[in-house]
Amino acid sequence: MKIGFIGAGNMGRAIANGLVAKGVCQANALLCISASGKGSAIMAEQTGASIASSKLELIEQSDIVVLAFKPQHLETISEEEATAASGKLVVSVLAGRSLASMKDVFPDAANLVRVMPNTPSQIGKGVSTFCFEKVPSDEQKETVEELLASLGTAYEVVEEQLHVATVINGCGPAFYFRIAQLISEAADKRGLDKDLALRLAAETGIGSLELLLASKRDPKDLIDEVVSPNGVTHALLTSLDRQGLPAIIEQSTEDAANRSIELSQNKK
Known part of the structure; x- marks a missing residue:
């Protein structure tokens, strides 16, 4: 299972570090890319992840795509990149971006997941809340829970509850x-x-x-x-x-x- 990170800031790196530290996946299963290249260079150095040459390459080679860039850049995903995500699990840690807005960009993803993590995730003591765009398969749910367990604890909510949950965690x-x-x-x-x-x-x-x-x-x-x-x-x-x-x-x-x-x- 390959996991690709579009965006490699603090939260993206926290997830990647946690996945490797807890043995959820090997370093060679991680791909990353960032706008300036600085974040992806740090992630590669910290985790051993490979740096993709483009977002399209990253999406094509990944089974799970993690969106960890600035929320306002969601619509910069091209149609070709969105098509490459067809049938794949797309996980977003973009603050304030609804599942509907993600669906507009990735209409053919296997499923969409919206996650609200928090900064203690950087030391494995985070608390995350999450919701799916549609009822997940057992495999999808297990995959997301395993991914978020690398940050600490995680709790599933419906999207309407995410606003209040965000205030708390x-x-x-x-x-x-x-x-x-x-x-x-x-x-x-x-x-x-x-x-x-x-x-x-x-x-x-x-x-x-x-x-x-x-x-x-x-x-x-x-x-x-x-x-x-x-x-x-x-x-x-x-x-x-x-x-x-x-x-x-x-x-x-x-x-x-x-x-x-x-x-x-x-x-x-």
Whole structure:
């Protein structure tokens, strides 16, 4: 099974690196090409992938075609290149590009897959959400799940759910990074070394979220185990609620999901 990457930026390279590192495929099964040639050169150096001379050559020689370039360049795929993808699985990590817009470009693909990965995929700790254009065969589903497992974990959703899922797993890393940044800055103002505060915030976050997953308990129950009446944690949570954190999260989720819908509609 040959996998071709059109585009070789951070996400394309993360997938390729993961496939090789986890033994999903050998380096000689990977092909890549990028607009400037820089990304494909890096991917080739990191993974041993071959660099295709053209997109047409790459598509012709690949069983699976991964679209990992800038979303606005989808329509630059030529009719000849689209024809070469007939009967093949086309996987897109193009933000905001709907399955309908992919279908317009690749009408005869065996199936189309839209994926929303996230940046922790670079270290194999990613969370991806994905959807198929049509009901997949068992082989297609297994192939996509295996491919995305090279990045971390993956969950199938229907396309309409991808907007909200994007807010969680796509935007989520920036949210947690922002929280860690604000915590470390607030601690620094109060005399705690900023680098130490950042480590405390990051490691506490990792441990807490791993406990949430491992325990399979409601977050409210885990909160109750930390809070003592009129204690420090109680003061923290009371202050957060008083300043409107629940409303902020609700409105931010709504705004981000609406923006995802808007971008998708603008690009069909």
